[in-house]
Amino acid sequence: MFLLKKRRTVTLTATVAATVTAVGFAFASRADYLSLEQFIDNGRAKNVILFIGDGMGDSEITIARNYSVGAAGRLALDTLPLTGEYTTYALQESNPKLPDYVTDSAASGTAWATGSKTSNGRISTTASTDSDLKTILELAQERGFVTGNVSTAELTDATPAVLVSHVSNRNCQGPKDMTSCPQDKKSAGGPGSIAEQSVDHGVDVLLGGGKQRYDQIIDGGRFAGKTVIESAQAQGYQVVTDASGLQSAQPGTKLLGLFNSGNMSLEWAGKPAVVYPGNEPQRCREGLRPSNEPSLADMTSKAIELLESKQGGQRRFSQKTGFFLQVEGASIDKQDHAGNPCEQIGENVAFDQAIKVALDYAKTHRDTLVVVTADHGHTSQIIPNPTQTAHSPGKYSTLITADGAQMTVNYATNLSDQSQEHTGTQVRIAAQGPQASKVVGVIDQTDLFHILARAIGAE
Numbered sequence: 001m002f003l004l005k006k007r008r009t010v011t012l013t014a015t016v017a018a019t020v021t022a023v024g025f026a027f028a029s030r031a032d033y034l035s036l037e038q039f040i041d042n043g044r045a046k047n048v049i050l051f052i053g054d055g056m057g058d059s060e061i062t063i064a065r066n067y068s069v070g071a072a073g074r075l076a077l078d079t080l081p082l083t084g085e086y087t088t089y090a091l092q093e094s095n096p097k098l099p100d101y102v103t104d105s106a107a108s109g110t111a112w113a114t115g116s117k118t119s120n121g122r123i124s125t126t127a128s129t130d131s132d133l134k135t136i137l138e139l140a141q142e143r144g145f146v147t148g149n150v151s152t153a154e155l156t157d158a159t160p161a162v163l164v165s166h167v168s169n170r171n172c173q174g175p176k177d178m179t180s181c182p183q184d185k186k187s188a189g190g191p192g193s194i195a196e197q198s199v200d201h202g203v204d205v206l207l208g209g210g211k212q213r214y215d216q217i218i219d220g221g222r223f224a225g226k227t228v229i230e231s232a233q234a235q236g237y238q239v240v241t242d243a244s245g246l247q248s249a250q251p252g253t254k255l256l257g258l259f260n261s262g263n264m265s266l267e268w269a270g271k272p273a274v275v276y277p278g279n280e281p282q283r284c285r286e287g288l289r290p291s292n293e294p295s296l297a298d299m300t301s302k303a304i305e306l307l308e309s310k311q312g313g314q315r316r317f318s319q320k321t322g323f324f325l326q327v328e329g330a331s332i333d334k335q336d337h338a339g340n341p342c343e344q345i346g347e348n349v350a351f352d353q354a355i356k357v358a359l360d361y362a363k364t365h366r367d368t369l370v371v372v373t374a375d376h377g378h379t380s381q382i383i384p385n386p387t388q389t390a391h392s393p394g395k396y397s398t399l400i401t402a403d404g405a406q407m408t409v410n411y412a413t414n415l416s417d418q419s420q421e422h423t424g425t426q427v428r429i430a431a432q433g434p435q436a437s438k439v440v441g442v443i444d445q446t447d448l449f450h451i452l453a454r455a456i457g458a459e
């Protein structure tokens with residue numbers, strides 16, 4: 001029935017028509033088949049849920065899939081019907097006309113958060129000239145959307161920071177961390193650290209790690225002498241610090257959840273990658289996250305619950321104005337840097353479980369745009385199992401997958417005793433819901449900003 005409703009009002013391009021036809025064949029048997037009208041460019045989304053797998057390039061996805069469900073299995077993130085690739089390069093700080101081919105999370109996050117590329121290390125400010133760039137979360141707030149920002153990293157880490165702050169350097173996370181951005185300090189008349197700005201932005205739901213930043217003392221402005229947490233409470237935030245506090249949090253106030261002093265605890269563990277002759281093939285140890293810390297899926301579920309109740313409760317918005325939520329699986333990247341395949345895969349699987357929460361929500365809220373993507377590629381690669389005469393000069397670990405086969409994961413983008421590096425590859429972007437057709441093909445990271453902006457009616 002839904003096919004009849006809008007079809008005559010839209011013009012399909014050849015590409016989209018072909019894609020929709022292909023999707024129709026591929027998914028026609030699914031009970032939860034999403035309506036055609038949502039695949040095509042028919043305008044506004046009520047809600048937007050943006051998932052960022054930090055460092056989750058195609059090889060990280062493939063490694064997690066092979067290990068957890070087997071080579072022929074599919075993760076939740078594999079089921080999004082429309083998929084493209086986007087380029088992720090940054091700009092050079094000293095000459096912003098030239099690309100920096102390997103981005104960090106700050107520059108790449110700035111690209112989708114603002115629609116403008118910048119140089120590595122910058123948080124929603126311009127390369128070289130240090131001007132503030134308006135963010136998609138700020139646009140959503142202006143249009144009446146309630147907003148949420150969830151991460152397994154510190155909430156002041158680059159990916160959550162790009163939505164809610166403008167500083168010249170990603171290290172300026174708390175009021176005492178401002179050595180790299182003295183001009184941004186509150187005592188210098190600036191907007192303050194990332195932690196201060198995240199609270200001052202009035203984001204409705206903030207969940208993640210990084211309590212150490214919010215325990216620091218503010219050095220200027222109307223909350224001088226108070227901690228960032230105290231300033232949050234003074235601005236109407238309920239503050240929770242463990243899983244049970246999160247579970248019992250009620251709608252009606254803004255919520256700041258800080259569940260670890262630093263990054264949140266990891267889900268899995270195992271033996272690290274090492275150079276040849278390596279370790280015995282391994283299975284990972286699972287279920288290691290302490291129970292007082294919520295999972296990413298728990299945080300996503302609660303964020304959606306609170307944001308949805310807020311939009312329908314005390315605030316009265318138009319029918320098409322719901323919530324904007326970003327969810328980051330942060331430690332895929334951090335464990336990739338460290339060359340820890342089990343920890344990396346565990347975080348990728350936990351991220352996938354959070355995506356499943358959103359996809360289940362979207363089954364009954366089909367005017368929700370769900371986007372799943374990464375900020376940049378990373379080091380881990382699946383390579384042939386090593387032999388004495390043929391093996392990587394880097395470090396590696398061989399895992400026993402869900403197929404019962406051996407898979408060797410290699411880390412060789414830096415010296416083996418150093419932090420492994422990001423890569424400059426394009427990465428996957430997948431979507432469903434309004435505007436989702438725009439991710440198809442090869443686009444750029446800045447295009448995601450415009451997709452989101454059109455979905456919330458800002459363009």
Ligand SMILES: [Zn+2]
Nearest residue numbers: 055333334337
């Ligand atoms: Zn990284």
